[in-house]
Amino acid sequence: MTPDRRYIITLSCPDRTGIVARIATFLAELGASITEAAYHADVEAGVFCTRQVVDAASVPCDIDELRTRFAPVAEELGGEHRISDTGVRKRAVLLVTRDQHCLHDLLGRVWAGELPVEITRVIGNHTSLEPVVTAHGVPFHHVPFPAPGDRFREQRKVTAFEEIRTLVEDPDADGGLPDAIVLARFMQILPAHLCEAWSGRAINIHHSFLPSFAGARPYHQAHRRGVKLIGATCHYATADLDAGPIIEQDVIRVDHGDTAEDMVRRGRDIERLVLARGLRWHLEDRVVVQGNRTVVFR
Amino acid sequence: MTPDRRYIITLSCPDRTGIVARIATFLAELGASITEAAYHADVEAGVFCTRQVVDAASVPCDIDELRTRFAPVAEELGGEHRISDTGVRKRAVLLVTRDQHCLHDLLGRVWAGELPVEITRVIGNHTSLEPVVTAHGVPFHHVPFPAPGDRFREQRKVTAFEEIRTLVEDPDADGGLPDAIVLARFMQILPAHLCEAWSGRAINIHHSFLPSFAGARPYHQAHRRGVKLIGATCHYATADLDAGPIIEQDVIRVDHGDTAEDMVRRGRDIERLVLARGLRWHLEDRVVVQGNRTVVFR
Amino acid sequence: MTPDRRYIITLSCPDRTGIVARIATFLAELGASITEAAYHADVEAGVFCTRQVVDAASVPCDIDELRTRFAPVAEELGGEHRISDTGVRKRAVLLVTRDQHCLHDLLGRVWAGELPVEITRVIGNHTSLEPVVTAHGVPFHHVPFPAPGDRFREQRKVTAFEEIRTLVEDPDADGGLPDAIVLARFMQILPAHLCEAWSGRAINIHHSFLPSFAGARPYHQAHRRGVKLIGATCHYATADLDAGPIIEQDVIRVDHGDTAEDMVRRGRDIERLVLARGLRWHLEDRVVVQGNRTVVFR
Amino acid sequence: MTPDRRYIITLSCPDRTGIVARIATFLAELGASITEAAYHADVEAGVFCTRQVVDAASVPCDIDELRTRFAPVAEELGGEHRISDTGVRKRAVLLVTRDQHCLHDLLGRVWAGELPVEITRVIGNHTSLEPVVTAHGVPFHHVPFPAPGDRFREQRKVTAFEEIRTLVEDPDADGGLPDAIVLARFMQILPAHLCEAWSGRAINIHHSFLPSFAGARPYHQAHRRGVKLIGATCHYATADLDAGPIIEQDVIRVDHGDTAEDMVRRGRDIERLVLARGLRWHLEDRVVVQGNRTVVFR
Structure with a gap:
């Protein structure tokens, strides 16, 4: 219907x-x-x-x-x-690495008609997720990133992001920019000029309850601190890492029996949900950014 | 402030x-x-x-x-x-039996200025809660109810409810009826004519996630069924037992280690909260009854 | 790893x-x-x-x-x-109709290595979910069910269930029966003799917080009753409809703004999670049935 | 019973x-x-x-x-x-300032027999909570603290804490130290030597989901950051402010309509619950400290 x-x-x-x-x-x-x-x-x-x-x-x-x-x-x-x-279908581009849970969840929701958007392309810096993307009839683009030891790493990163930018900003499409650029566990830090260019459209899922545990390996940080709940945060990407306006957050209970690896596994459920809810609200024009906060009209 | x-x-x-x-x-x-x-x-x-x-x-x-x-x-x-x-303070009357957790919680919230209401009196069918009530400076009235074996039980119940009615409906007060008549774990079924007379003002807390486990001993019912969450429901009392318009509900997780008695104990936390939230919304004119449902403007 | x-x-x-x-x-x-x-x-x-x-x-x-x-x-x-x-991979068969959210979620979890199971086949009484199943490399079997008006409906249902039984109970596989037969929003009532034959292995997801709203169209029942939380229940299927031992339940908050259709949509998130958690615990031998209750060793 | x-x-x-x-x-x-x-x-x-x-x-x-x-x-x-x-009743001393919600909640739970403890005394640096304490039959001790402008402030604080120490450590009682020293929204930083002396017994409730928003005015910090959930943390006090082993945490949802003051009010419900749960577990010997984490056997 x-x-x-x-x-x-x-x-x-x-x-x-x-x-x-x-x-x-x-x-x-x-x-x-x-x-x-x-x-x-x-x-x-x-x-x-x-x-x-x-x-x-x-x-x-x-x-x-x-x-x-x-x-x-x-x-x-x-x-x-x-x-x-709402008669004009919105468009989204997804950026991914190797983690498939958020990607798979979004593809399923779009397919089931749960999310009012067309995923026009998925860009990955590894090829491992290509099969699931193409199985859903969505074009997949591989943009490799330099390895940590690469002596031209910084320069190659710049080039890779330029390639991503070209793929995201489609001059033939209406308006040029898609309505959402989703960092679905992309794990690469978006350069400041892209945060700026995609302001209010680049949506990230961070695997902690921000502002706690920003940065790398948040579940390991959470395990070390001994918190009793772990969470996920969907926010607009800004030049300040993990500090952009928060769209949605949620948590689940953990206990002393959960290792950091258990948290990684269990946290996926909350990442999936939080990203899907945040993206839905964004696509339905429910989110208004005010300074570094959001108004979400649910 | x-x-x-x-x-x-x-x-x-x-x-x-x-x-x-x-x-x-x-x-x-x-x-x-x-x-x-x-x-x-x-x-x-x-x-x-x-x-x-x-x-x-x-x-x-x-x-x-x-x-x-x-x-x-x-x-x-x-x-x-x-x-x-909001410049005119609302008034509430509480009906209680022996359970003190909801009563104590409401008295504390009123004292702390958290609930915009004056508790004008508390009516109990046992005297055990009189000390805590009078310690808060609120008048306590004892209206004894007949014991199960009493051969004039029905008649004596009618009389007891008439006495309660007289205490609740104060002709000297503005409007006669208090803004809320709170059945704070009262455990007696309000007669239909009082539900009618106090329609939209009589607020009950039921210790289950309705419509599951209406009636007596809901935690024991819940334990027998093996549910994984238990709850509480704040609703307007109507002639249909535990079937009135729901104002608020919430749940907490239980597991196989919880006996029915553990559920009774743990459920108190959710009863307290759900009643306090429901009553607050009622007092702030946030609840609109539409048929057997409520609109709650939070 | x-x-x-x-x-x-x-x-x-x-x-x-x-x-x-x-x-x-x-x-x-x-x-x-x-x-x-x-x-x-x-x-x-x-x-x-x-x-x-x-x-x-x-x-x-x-x-x-x-x-x-x-x-x-x-x-x-x-x-x-x-x-x-745990060195011997468990096997599951899924039964589905048209709703794809639970199916898609389980396929994704298995693919990502989140669920320790091989889905050996999916049986559907419609063909609409065949593409997503085969895209995941899993065999799909179509077993059509008679339409409501069919004058031989009862007989044809018996035949359909016999066909399903043959597909589920693979004599060549070790032990004959898969470790789990998952009714992933199957929407057909399993006959008593199959509930018996698959006792402790047939896992259903019901889209309400049981025992509330058993039977058909639970979200519409929930909407009519005006509850403030909706839920889902994962339980073992028994001959008593929606009354088997409960493995897991969870709820989400709704309000007066949610129509029955909104509840259907929003409820999917909780159905997905509750089924995935219940199935995981079943597969990890964490669930012990005791009468009509379960012990879940998490 | x-x-x-x-x-x-x-x-x-x-x-x-x-x-x-x-x-x-x-x-x-x-x-x-x-x-x-x-x-x-x-x-x-x-x-x-x-x-x-x-x-x-x-x-x-x-x-x-x-x-x-x-x-x-x-x-x-x-x-x-x-x-x-469990046949020997445990003893607790509470430290308070002006906020009465946690104090009132604990007094009510003890009175109702929900918490297995005797509150032997309450120590406050203001007198405003004396009436509620004495109404519960518990001795109240006023230990005034110097005002911010006081030129001998540091010295007077030292003296005040010495007086508190004398009241807490009762040489006549068995063992000298009570089983729990509860900082029930005490709002004064416990000196390092008392954290040390009361190690594993001094229990604090912090009004944020730590490690986010440690220190002063956490709800105002939370409001400024635009988080979508606020929380409370019950932890053992250590010399490192708000960094001790966490016993329990919980959160509630807020939205853009909540001002910092709304968060203060709404957060009280979660502070009450989290402190009561954490204290119960401590008193029932369910908490084992391991480094900076806790094992909580629930």
Whole structure:
């Protein structure tokens, strides 16, 4: 069953009295039927944001016309906004290494129609995941990375990331950039200029409950510290490693019987879930970044 | 720190286009500053409901005038509504038996200022909890219930409930009825006519994850069935035992090592929490009953 | 990395003093290095059970000899026991319909080496899941079931189940029966004689927190009742529908905004996890059935 | 109902083959009926530990004789051990400031018989909690601390802690030290020499999911970072602030609508639970410290 077509309006603007009335009146006068509406005012920062979903069938004009008509409202409110159309399928590119659990989970969800996205390509720095990707009918691209001992390692990394950038940023596609670039346990640090270029689109899954255990081998860090819960964090990648705005987190209980290896295995379940939820919310335009925090309209 | 005074508007009405615009415009024209706003449309039932919180200081009239001005808006929308004032302290009466954990927890939360309510009296059918109640400066009333073997048991129960009714429904208090009548592990079945009279105010905590294990000794039922989680349910009491609208539920994990008695002990933690959360939401006008379900605007 | 080879001893017997000493002394005299040991005494039922894992490399004889030597100990204790060998890969057969989420999840886990099992075949009563199964290199068998209107429906169901039985019970394989027959959202009620024949091996995932909402369309039942958490239950299939011994359960939070369809979608995440965990524990000989309850040595 | 009297044996020793057999044989020969038994081998550290609970009525000698008889077994195994008697009530001293939620919760649990301990005294650096303490029949001692601006602050702190030490370490009581010194939101940093003197007995509740947000105002730190879960940690106090061995942790979900103040309020529920669970396990001799981690035999 295809869900009905919706237009999704998201807007952030300086907080003041009357914003809801202004938007709601605009939609009411248009005759638009609102199916979801959520608001958030950050009193401290003085910022207001909202997400409104309307039934496309109730809107008496096409989306371009809707955008044209809404523009002056947004301008009056002094904010940033976006109107998206669930009738236009979003596109994502996945970056992977050898770990297959997040990749396999996302491929399955897309196949089952659980995630509203087309995975246009998967880029891996090893070839081991190629079979599962192509079995799902998705193109796989191998971009090898230099080994630790390589004397031209830094230069070769730069080249590899340039190749990745070319594969991700498809000039033929509408807009050039995919809606999401997912680091599905990619294990390579994205260079700052790519974090910048893909700002708000590059989504990482880190295998700890951040800010605890940023960096390498977080489960081993967690084991050493003797924590009683382990977690995973889905966040936007920024130049500051593992410090970007958090979209979603969750944890599971461990105990003294769990070795670091058990944590690695058991943590996969929470990584899968947290990435899938975070990506879904991103794709459904539920996430608004405010500074280093996110508003997630669930 | 006393929180700022707020007016809380809740409204349920038939769903149609323009409701949000109508309310938001009303508030904007009044100059009211909205601090919280939540909406829910039950498409199936065709019912819309909303909860709006405004800063009392931003409203240029008193609450009676606000009620007068909002009445025609509500009438136009064809719904039921209520406007409450956080500056007026709510009142609750607690009914208890011998179990002290929920009682003690609520007394502590009220004392610490965590729950916005005054407990005006506690009614118990045993005297064992009188000391803790009076230590908190709350009047305790003992209403004995007949023992199982009593040959006039049914008649004596009727009398006992009449006495409870007299204690609960204080004609001198504003409105007669307290805002909440909390069955804090009361263990006696409320007669249908009291469920009716106290509809939407009588709040029960049942020690299972309903609808599983309604009725007596739910932890023993749970143990016998071998479930892996046990729970608690906070719901409005209705004439149908343990079948009223659910406000809140939660669970904790148990395993084969837990006897029924362990479940009784461990379940107390979840009963305490679930009752405290459910009661808080009720007192903050966050709960709207729709048929046998609730909308909880958290 | 292949985990080291282990022998797993599970034993249930009447409870009395000295059982642990008897088993531990046997293993100590053998020189066996115990890597995991768990015990449970059900005082009410007077039953003791234990699971002991020993490093195969520390045992100075092969598994047949170990079985021979342990037999008199078990006989002396008057119990049932089993010794299994993690060096022998277990086998599972999956039964499916159209829902792919549990199937896809299990295939991915097996492929990633997360589940210690070989899926020898998948049997479906529709063909829609054939491609994903064969993409994973697993044989798929289509056994069509009669449509609701079919006038020979009952007879045709009997025939279909006979065909399934033939596919499941492979006389050429060691022991005939696979270690697990997984109803991965199979949606057909297993006949009593198969529940009997596959007792302790047929594992079902039910999409509710049992005993609530047994039977058909549990999420719709849950939505109607207005519960605040939905769940899933992994249990052994018995002739009593949805009433077999529970291996694992879990829940997630829902709210008034979730329609029955949202619950169906969101529930998939918990079904996947609960089935994967229950199956893992079954395959690792962690589950001991005692009457209608299970002991799970995690 | 008083639970039956038990003797609890805990032992840590270098790991090797035959330990379980040695202990189990000792107990079997004594005729002791084991009601709980748990084992843990930390392979990496080469350390084994166990907790055995026996029915006191099944032991044919008194506890002194049991200690005498077990001593050579423990010596042979080369470990540390302790035998405690649930018939002897444990004692705890609580340190508090102004926050009453943890204090009130613990007092209620002790009163209801949920925690096997006598609270012998409460020491506060403010007098605001005196009434609730004395209402529970527990002596309250006020030890004022110097204000931030006090020019003799450091010296006065030293004096205050000396006074606390005198109150905690009661030379007339058996052993001098209480079984637990609970920092129930005490908010003062315990000096290193007291951490040392009370090693393994001083239990702190920190209001974050450590190691995230150690130090002051953790909820404000959490809010600033934009985490999606907040937590609490119960740990043994050590000279390293908020870095001692963790006994228990738990978390609850927050979202963008929660201000730092909301987190403070909501976090209290998790602080209460985590402290109560951690303290219970400590009092039941379920916690074994191994380096900077704990084994918790639940």
